[in-house]
Amino acid sequence: xxxxxxxxxxxxxxxxxxxxxxxxxxxxxxxxxxxxxxxxxxxxxxxxxxxxxxxxxxxxxxxxxxxxxxxxxxxxxxxxxxxxxxxxxxxxxxxxxxxxxxxxxxxxxxxxxxxxxxxxxxxxxxxxxxxxxxxxxxxxxxxxxxxxxxxxxxxxxxxxxxxxxxxxxxxxxxxxxxxxxxxxxxxxxxxxxxxxxxxxxxxxxxxxxxxxxxxxxxxxxxxxxxxxx
Amino acid sequence: xxxxxxxxxxxxxxxxxxxxxxxxxxxxxxxxxxxxxxxxxxxxxxxxxxxxxxxxxxxxxxxxxxxxxxxxxxxxxxxxxxxxxxxxxxxxxxxxxxxxxxxxxxxxxxxxxxxxxxxxxxxxxxxxxxxxxxxxxxxxxxxxxxxxxxxxxxxxxxxxxxxxxxxxxxxxxxxxxxxxxxxxxxxxxxxxxxxxxxxxxxxxxxxxxxxxxxxxxxxxxxxxxxxxxxxxxxxxxxxxxxxxxxxxxxxxxxxxxxxxxxxxxxxxxxxx
Numbered sequence: 111x112x113x114x115x116x117x118x119x120x121x122x123x124x125x126x127x128x129x130x131x132x133x134x135x136x137x138x139x140x141x142x143x144x145x146x147x148x149x150x151x152x153x154x155x156x157x158x159x160x161x162x163x164x165x166x167x168x169x170x171x172x173x174x175x176x177x178x179x180x181x182x183x184x185x186x187x188x189x190x191x192x193x194x195x196x197x198x199x200x201x202x203x204x205x206x207x208x209x210x211x212x213x214x215x216x217x218x219x220x221x222x223x224x225x226x227x228x229x230x231x232x233x234x235x236x237x238x239x240x241x242x243x244x245x246x247x248x249x250x251x252x253x254x255x256x257x258x259x260x261x262x263x264x265x266x267x268x269x270x271x272x273x274x275x276x277x278x279x280x281x282x283x284x285x286x287x288x289x290x291x292x293x294x295x296x297x298x299x300x301x302x303x304x305x306x307x308x309x310x311x312x313x314x315x316x317x318x319x320x321x322x323x324x325x326x327x328x329x330x331x332x333x334x335x336x337x338x339x
Numbered sequence: 340x341x342x343x344x345x346x347x348x349x350x351x352x353x354x355x356x357x358x359x360x361x362x363x364x365x366x367x368x369x370x371x372x373x374x375x376x377x378x379x380x381x382x383x384x385x386x387x388x389x390x391x392x393x394x395x396x397x398x399x400x401x402x403x404x405x406x407x408x409x410x411x412x413x414x415x416x417x418x419x420x421x422x423x424x425x426x427x428x429x430x431x432x433x434x435x436x437x438x439x440x441x442x443x444x445x446x447x448x449x450x451x452x453x454x455x456x457x458x459x460x461x462x463x464x465x466x467x468x469x470x471x472x473x474x475x476x477x478x479x480x481x482x483x484x485x486x487x488x489x490x491x492x493x494x495x496x497x498x499x500x501x502x503x504x505x506x507x508x509x510x511x512x513x514x515x516x517x518x519x520x521x522x523x524x525x526x527x528x529x530x531x532x533x534x535x536x537x538x539x540x541x542x543x544x545x546x547x548x549x550x551x552x553x554x555x556x557x558x559x560x561x562x563x564x565x566x567x568x569x570x571x572x573x574x575x576x577x578x579x580x581x582x583x584x585x586x587x588x589x590x591x592x593x594x595x596x597x598x599x600x601x602x603x604x605x606x607x608x609x610x611x
Binding site for chain 2: 186189190284296
């Protein structure tokens with residue numbers, strides 16, 4: 111095996127053309143997925159079965175199927191139905207970017223809601239009671255007492271999911287999107303040098319992960335400022 | 340003296356007989372894959388047929404030889420030819436420089452072309468009357484291509500400003516064309532016809548360009564493969580192919596499977 115270092119250096123700039131798509135996919139589906147996750151969490155902890163059961167089924171379904179399958183169902187499966195192609199959603203579903211964002215959002219939403227639930231359940235019972243004793247309303251207790259603590263507890267697990275999401279965006283390359291992996295695969299098909307090119311791609315993903323880790327580390331520190339000395 | 344006379348007569352008689360007889364029954368063995376529809380394959384009854392097989396029989400008829408077909412797996416095709424398991428390869432083998440180092444090729448009997456497929460009656464006017472592309476009319480159209488194929492090279496060379504979407508499989512091209520995610524695709528017209536246009540799902544679509552050949556991009560095409568030291572036979576095969584082109588046989592063979600001819604009538608590189 112003769113590793114051509116210059117190919118690695120040469121291909122990195124070309125790959126960075128896909129970085130924009132990767133970042134857009136990541137942040138868009140992270141924000142939408144977080145909103146969906148919060149919504150699902152509220153359904154699950156509502157204490158009403160007709161809200162928590164659908165949320166439970168949804169989470170079970172999206173955690174129980176591979177994300178690649180979800181992407182394929184949305185991208186290749188949905189357009190088989192005439193009514194979907196005629197619907198108002200078609201402009202989004204027509205675009206591979208829309209399909210990928212939708213699939214990633216739906217998937218990460220399911221995981222995030224479970225992560226947040228873990229944080230919520232980690233808040234000690236006594237704090238609820240203390241809030242009650244202070245005469246805070248249910249809403250105030252949730253917003254001012256439970257949430258800050260739950261978020262702090264959930265950060266490490268959430269950063270995990272965020273990094274997973276970064277790598278899941280690479281699956282978008284299977285539906286024609288030229289994200290970083292898509293760009294790499296095109297270069298591989300032209301240069302027949304999979305080893306060098308995919309190593310370069312791996313390096314870029316690792317650099318991104320490094321910054322994401324640092325970011326979450328700081329956020330965690332900030333949220334824990336009243337806990338640790 | 341008497342003995343010598345006898346011997347001489349015997350040589351004359353046998354020798355002459357030996358000269359007359361085999362000329363009528365030259366035997367050539369043709370290697371083919373026998374599994375590659377619609378070029379060389381067996382029908383449900385086990386009969387070997389297809390475009391390649393028709394071409395082989397056509398050549399043999401003209402040069403007056405008997406043909407036996409030898410079925411050979413693709414990856415061992417050239418080694419088997421070099422090991423003299425058969426005399427010719429007629430198996431949809433593309434003429435490439437790499438293969439030319441090992442074996443010789445006849446003139447192409449099937450050409451490599453690309454063609455655009457789009458919606459019927461869309462009046463896209465992608466090409467001018469003389470067959471040159473009209474880049475302005477590609478604007479605003481989504482063009483589906485297979486990643487890193489010769490077709491992608493063609494588009495990059497001829498309509499670099501096209502809005503391209505890259506696919507991993509040939510099937511995905513047709514799926515997204517059908518779903519309206521792409522407006523046009525460029526691919527192998529034979530595949531497009533067999534897999535898509537001839538089927539129910541493809542009936543709203545048609546070819547929207549002429550057959551685009553560019554030997555620099557697509558290669559020369561498919562030829563008959565032959566060992567390097569048989570220039571005589573190669574010459575006869577080339578002449579036979581030229582005749583098959585002229586008398587319309589090649590077109591007749593391809594019309595059995597496709598609504599269009601798959602050879603190049605104006606091939607000028609005969610004997611190259």
